[in-house]
Every structure is written in structure tokens, then in C-alpha cells.
Amino acid sequence: MVTEFAVLILIALGGSAIAWQLGIRNLWLSVPAGLMIAVVARDFLFATMNMVHQRWIGAFSFFGILALGLVVAAWQAHRGLYKNLLLGTSLAVLAVISTRVLGFQGTPHGDSLWILSFAHLFDINGNIAFLNGHTAIKRGFSYPLLLSLGPSGQFLTGITPYIFGALGCLVIWAIRELVGTQPKKRVYWIAGLLLVATFSTVMPVRAIYYVNGHTLTAVGMLAAAVSVVVAVRDYHLTREQLLVICLGVFTASTSRVEGIVLAALIVLPLLTQPWIRRSEIAWIIGSGTFGLSMWLSTYHSYIIHATHLPWFVFMAIFVGLGLLPALKLFDWIRHRILPIALGGMALVFVAAEVVFHNALRKGNQALYDNLIGGSGRWGWFFVALIVVLVLGLRKLKELTPEHRTLLWITSALVLGSLIVKMLDGGQFGHPTLGRTGWSDSLNRMWLQSFAIFLVAGLVGLVQNDKLWGADATAKVTK
Amino acid sequence: MNTLKSWRFWLLNLSVAAIAFANIFVLSHSLPFMGHNKTFGINRIIEHSQWVEGAPVVLTNHFATVSVNHIGDRFKNGFGFESELIGIFKVHSVNRSQDPIDIRGKVPLKTLLHYRHYETTTHCSGQSSKYCNLWIVWDGGNSAPYRTFIGTQVDDSLLLSDFDQPNRKPRQVKTFMLLDSNLYRNLIGDPNGN
Numbered sequence: 001m002v003t004e005f006a007v008l009i010l011i012a013l014g015g016s017a018i019a020w021q022l023g024i025r026n027l028w029l030s031v032p033a034g035l036m037i038a039v040v041a042r043d044f045l046f047a048t049m050n051m052v053h054q055r056w057i058g059a060f061s062f063f064g065i066l067a068l069g070l071v072v073a074a075w076q077a078h079r080g081l082y083k084n085l086l087l088g089t090s091l092a093v094l095a096v097i098s099t100r101v102l103g104f105q106g107t108p109h110g111d112s113l114w115i116l117s118f119a120h121l122f123d124i125n126g127n128i129a130f131l132n133g134h135t136a137i138k139r140g141f142s143y144p145l146l147l148s149l150g151p152s153g154q155f156l157t158g159i160t161p162y163i164f165g166a167l168g169c170l171v172i173w174a175i176r177e178l179v180g181t182q183p184k185k186r187v188y189w190i191a192g193l194l195l196v197a198t199f200s201t202v203m204p205v206r207a208i209y210y211v212n213g214h215t216l217t218a219v220g221m222l223a224a225a226v227s228v229v230v231a232v233r234d235y236h237l238t239r240e241q242l243l244v245i246c247l248g249v250f251t252a253s254t255s256r257v258e259g260i261v262l263a264a265l266i267v268l269p270l271l272t273q274p275w276i277r278r279s280e281i282a283w284i285i286g287s288g289t290f291g292l293s294m295w296l297s298t299y300h301s302y303i304i305h306a307t308h309l310p311w312f313v314f315m316a317i318f319v320g321l322g323l324l325p326a327l328k329l330f331d332w333i334r335h336r337i338l339p340i341a342l343g344g345m346a347l348v349f350v351a352a353e354v355v356f357h358n359a360l361r362k363g364n365q366a367l368y369d370n371l372i373g374g375s376g377r378w379g380w381f382f383v384a385l386i387v388v389l390v391l392g393l394r395k396l397k398e399l400t401p402e403h404r405t406l407l408w409i410t411s412a413l414v415l416g417s418l419i420v421k422m423l424d425g426g427q428f429g430h431p432t433l434g435r436t437g438w439s440d441s442l443n444r445m446w447l448q449s450f451a452i453f454l455v456a457g458l459v460g461l462v463q464n465d466k467l468w469g470a471d472a473t474a475k476v477t478k
Numbered sequence: 479m480n481t482l483k484s485w486r487f488w489l490l491n492l493s494v495a496a497i498a499f500a501n502i503f504v505l506s507h508s509l510p511f512m513g514h515n516k517t518f519g520i521n522r523i524i525e526h527s528q529w530v531e532g533a534p535v536v537l538t539n540h541f542a543t544v545s546v547n548h549i550g551d552r553f554k555n556g557f558g559f560e561s562e563l564i565g566i567f568k569v570h571s572v573n574r575s576q577d578p579i580d581i582r583g584k585v586p587l588k589t590l591l592h593y594r595h596y597e598t599t600t601h602c603s604g605q606s607s608k609y610c611n612l613w614i615v616w617d618g619g620n621s622a623p624y625r626t627f628i629g630t631q632v633d634d635s636l637l638l639s640d641f642d643q644p645n646r647k648p649r650q651v652k653t654f655m656l657l658d659s660n661l662y663r664n665l666i667g668d669p670n671g672n
Contacts, residue, residue: 391486467487467490
């Protein structure tokens with residue numbers, strides 16, 4: 001237990017301290033940013049050491065970098081840093097107490113046991129070639145690497161609730177960034193209602209201890225989404241926002257294989273802006289393509305083998321292709337991609353439903369059973385979400401830029417998740433939309449996006465004056 | 479501005495209240511997570527969870543060096559024994575070239591059940607399900623850390639995982655056994671003699 005406390009507290013302290021050094025100083029952003037920095041450091045060090053077959057050094061150097069970051073930041077920041085460190089430490093301590101003292105653990109599930117098996121392999125510095133060509137790619141890279149930092153023979157049990165805590169911090173940060181100037185009564189009331197609607201269902205609570213990469217992906221996605229929305233609203237991308245987006249895209253792209261697709265959809269509204277610098281586009285896309293290709297080069301390299309290219313050539317081509325949208329040549333399409341992307345996805349979905357209507361009938365029923373009928377353990381969360389999103393709607397011209405961007409991202413994530421699931425099922429024949437039950441991968445995939453949906457709903461409701469009995473037109477005229 | 483006169487405000491509140499009530503009291507739900515856990519070792523967690531892929535882990539939890547043969551092809555007459563887990567948890571050797579030995583009628587099931595230490599399910603190409611039962615059987619009185627297990631097929635039994643689903647009538651499925659080679663010799667004879 002002592003090892004677990006020490007490791008998780010070091011991740012919390014070191015991550016927040018390095019975030020501070022890099023200019024991410026907001027209290028509520030410090031914990032998730034610190035976590036994402038830990039993800040980048042762990043992945044990069046492990047992948048590098050794996051190349052020279054010295055994986056055990058990866059963990060030692062990871063702890064060394066976190067400790068060094070903490071010492072340097074504490075030296076430079078003096079008193080300013082202590083609140084961030086206190087928040088991170090509190091979350092880490094609570095997380096470890098809940099798993100090691102109170103004995104809370106996630107619902108048993110085959111995917112969790114697979115992920116724990118990978119964590120065991122990393123823990124014993126075993127031969128990663130065992131995973132190559134056999135193991136489902138959707139089980140991820142970053143999350144098992146974090147789990148493997150636990151005591152010998154065990155796993156880091158506290159990291160899963162800590163990740164959920166980081167997601168909670170992100171939601172608070174999102175609310176403060178997006179509706180911080182609105183009347184507090186509105187914000188508290190809506191936040192309270194959404195809290196009740198969310199935590200009266202099983203799935204969001206299950207995510208606290210469920211051993212899988214979904215919540216880590218959600219952290220990356222929400223961090224990137226909020227920064228994108230704020231930048232689009234302000235017509236300006238700060239260095240802090242760029243860093244958070246890059247960290248978020250990297251985290252999402254290395255936690256679940258569909259993460260890079262969902263992250264791409266999230267950053268699209270920002271990449272289409274005429275004012276964004278080409279170097280910023282390159283950094284954002286590169287974070288995802290570099291992360292995913294690093295994962296594929298470390299294990300799951302059967303995808304690279306299929307191309308008959310050396311891993312470094314594959315990596316260079318993959319990252320290079322990702323940089324193409326930054327070229328002036330593609331500006332025309334880049335500035336018009338939002339409606340094209342959304343319309344295209346809608347078209348693909350409808351076409352698949354028509355062409356494969358027999359194959360998808362079972363999946364459609366499963367989708368209904370899981371999201372409305374209660375079989376997916378979401379209760380009526382999605383019914384509540386539809387009510388919330390509809391009541392927050394106004395005429396297109398009256399929507400604020402942040403609400404409009406969030407609605408676009410929400411629509412894109414819904415369509416994107418459905419299409420990703422169809423493609424996943426399509427590997428084995430006809431496309432599918434999953435099966436009835438909470439453990440269906442599409443049903444669990446909503447854990448990655450639900451926080452973004454909630455923030456979109458909250459912003460709409462808080463900003464919609466009609467909901468609060470005010471005449472919006474009169475207010476605008478004044 | 480009078481919020482209390484806004485029908486949208488009341489619709490929102492009533493909807494959320496009704497949905498939360500339905501979520502908690504009307505719709506069926508299961509526990510979001512479990513408490514009082516004292517097992518943190520990955521090997522033990524896998525063993526306790528009766529995982530469909532867990533057989534290699536259970537064997538290496540109990541014995542230092544494990545060899546397994548007569549696994550066969552899970553898509554034909556054999557059963558699943560995951561190759562990644564064989565590598566990760568260091569099963570010494572696995573031979574899939576021969577199908578499980580059919581020992582139905584050769585030894586009373588009751589005798590074998592006496593030595594059964596673990597039961598789970600495994601992947602197979604059964605007729606009524608893609609899962610079969612798998613028992614792991616060894617002589618606890620023998621302290622040798624080096625063991626060879628032989629895949630065998632015994633009489634069909636009711637699928638274990640069906641008992642976890644209250645509304646499901648348990649199906650009769652093929653049942654395989656990983657039988658300690660020493661016990662095989664003692665109870666049945668030479669496995670290579672058939």
C-alpha cells in the first residue's frame with residue numbers, strides 16, 4: 001500500500017509541477033494536465049527503452065523526471081504552486097484509500113483482465129512480442145502502462161479513480177472557462193440538475209473503478225475539446241491552450257485506438273479557423289499521429305508489418321501525411337471542412353443503414369436497448385441529455401460561438417462513434433452496431449464522450465435566457 | 479426576468495426529476511462497483527474471476543513449470559488456450575497438434591471430480607454455445623512443482639456461465655479437462671498408449 005501511495009502521489013505532484021513549469025497554472029486544470037504529462041512521459045520513455053530492450057529503465061527514468069520536475073517547480077514557484085499540489089495529492093490519497101483500504105474495485109470484465117495481463121507483462125519487463133499480432137488493438141497503450149507502475153505483481157489500483165477525479169476537475173475547469181461570467185445561480189442550478197441526471201445512472205459511476213482506457217481517453221478528449229472551444233470563441237490560441245490540446249490529443253490517441261479519430265473530430269473546428277498558424281496545426285495533428293505511430297512501433301506492429309516498411313519509415317510517412325492539412329494548398333478545403341465532415345458522416349451512416357439494413361437491425365435494437373431501454377446501464381441518461389440539449393437550443397444566429405462549437409463536436413462525436421463501431425464490426429463481415437448489454441464496446445465508448453455532451457448541455461442551458469424567463473431579443477436590443 | 483414563469487425552466491426540472499426517479503427506482507440496474515476487495519495481485523484477480531481465458535494463468539499460479547498438450551484447435555475439436563497469456567504468464571510449452579483425448583467411460587466422473595481444483599469456461603466450437611466448460615484437475619497430494627497437463631474430453635455438463643444469468647436456462651455443453659499427467663497415468667493409464 002505504501003508503494004501505491006508513493007507512486008500515485010508522485011504522479012500527482014510531479015505532473016502538476018511540470019504542468020506549472022510549462023505554463024498550465026489553473027488549479028482545476030493542473031491535475032488533468034499533470035496526468036496527461038505523466039502519460040506522455042511514461043509512453044515515450046517506455047517506447048524508447050523498449051528499442052534497446054531495457055524497459056525496466058523506463059519506469060525509473062519516469063519517476064526521476066517527475067521528481068526532478070517537482071523539485072525544480074517547487075524551487076521556482078515558491079508559494080504559488082501549493083494549491084495545485086494539494087489538490088493533486090488529495091485526489092491521489094482519496095483514490096488509494098478507496099481501493100486499498102475500502103477495497104472498492106471495478107466490475108469484472110474480460111477486457112479489464114486482458115489489460116491487467118498487459119500491465120503484468122510490462123511490470124515483469126517481459127517480451128512485448130507476445131502481444132504482437134494477437135492482441136486486440138483497442139485495448140490501448142497508455143492505460144496498461146500506467147497500471148503497471150504498481151507494486152510488484154500487483155497493479156496501480158488508485159490510478160483508475162484518480163483518472164476519474166481528473167475528469168471531474170476538467171468538468172469544473174470547463175464550466176469556469178465557458179460560463180464563468182454567467183450568473184452563478186444559473187450555473188449552480190444546471191450543474192446540480194446534470195449531476196443528479198448523471199449519477200443516478202450506473203455507467204458514469206461504474207467508470208470510477210472500471211479497469212479500461214475509456215476514462216483516460218475521456219480526459220484527453222474533454223481537455224482538447226474545451227481548449228478548442230475557448231480558442232474558437234476568443235479568435236486566439238494561447239500557448240497554454242495549444243499545449244493542453246496537444247496533450248489531450250496524444251492521450252486520447254494512445255489510450256484507445258478510436259481515440260485518434262474522435263480527437264481529430266474534436267480539433268476540427270479549431271483547425272478550420274483562418275487565423276490559426278500552420279505550425280499550430282502541425283503540432284496538434286502531430287501529437288496524435290506521433291503518439292499512435294509510437295504505440296504501433298512498440299507493439300501491435302503487425303499493422304506496420306503489413307505495409308512492409310521499417311517502423312521508422314512508417315512513422316515518418318504517417319506523421320508526414322498528418323501534416324498535409326497545414327499546407328497552403330489545402331486551405332480552401334480546410335476552411336470549409338466542418339459542414340462537409342458532418343454531412344459526410346451523416347451520409348455514410350444513413351447509407352450504411354440502408355445498404356446493410358438486415359445486418360444492422362440487431363445492432364439498432366441493441367442501441368435502443370442500451371441507451372433507452374436500460375440494458376446498457378445508462379438508465380435514461382441519454383433521454384435527459386436530449387431534453388437538455390433541445391431546451392438549450394436557440395436560433396442558429398443566437399447561438400454563442402462556444403455553444404455552436406460544442407454542438408458541432410457533440411454531433412460529430414455521436415456520428416463518429418457510430419461509424420467507428422460499424423467499421424470495427426465490419427472487419428469480421430457486415431458492419432454492426434453492437435449487442436445488448438453494458439459491456440458492448442459501443443455502449444462503453446459513450447464513457448469517452450459523455451462529459452463533453454454534459455458540458456455542451458450545460459453551456460446551452462445556462463446561456464439560454466429564455467429558459468430563465470428573460471426576453472433575449474429585448475436584452476440584445478438594449 | 480421571472481424564472482418561475484418560464485415553462486422551459488419547469489419542463490427541464492420536472493424532466494430531470496422524473497428521469498432521476500426512473501433511473502433509481504424503476505429501471506433495473508446492477509452495482510456500479512464492488513467493495514471489500516483484498517486481492518491486488520494480478521494473477522490472483524484473474525484466478526478469482528473465473529475468466530474464460532484464465533486457464534494458463536491458473537496453472538502458472540500453482541506450478542513453477544507447466545507444460546500442456548492435447549489442446550487441439552478451438553475451431554474444430556479442441557478448446558481455447560490463449561497464446562498471449564501463455565507467453566505473458568510463462569507456460570513452459572503448449573502442444574496443440576493433437577485433439578483432446580476422449581476419456582468418456584474410461585473413468586468414473588466422480589473419481590475425477592474428487593481431484594478438481596478449478597472450474598471455468600473456455601472457447602470452443604460447441605453446438606449449443608461457443609463456450610464449453612473447462613475443469614483443471616490435479617492431485618493436491620503431489621508436491622511436484624513441474625507438471626504436464628493433458629487436454630481431455632469428459633461427459634457434457636451444464637454451462638457454468640449460464641448460471642450467472644438468472645433468466646437463462648443452462649445449456650448442456652462439451653466439457654474439457656486439463657488433467658495432470660501423473661493423475662492420468664494413475665487413473666487411466668499411459669496417455670500415449672491409446
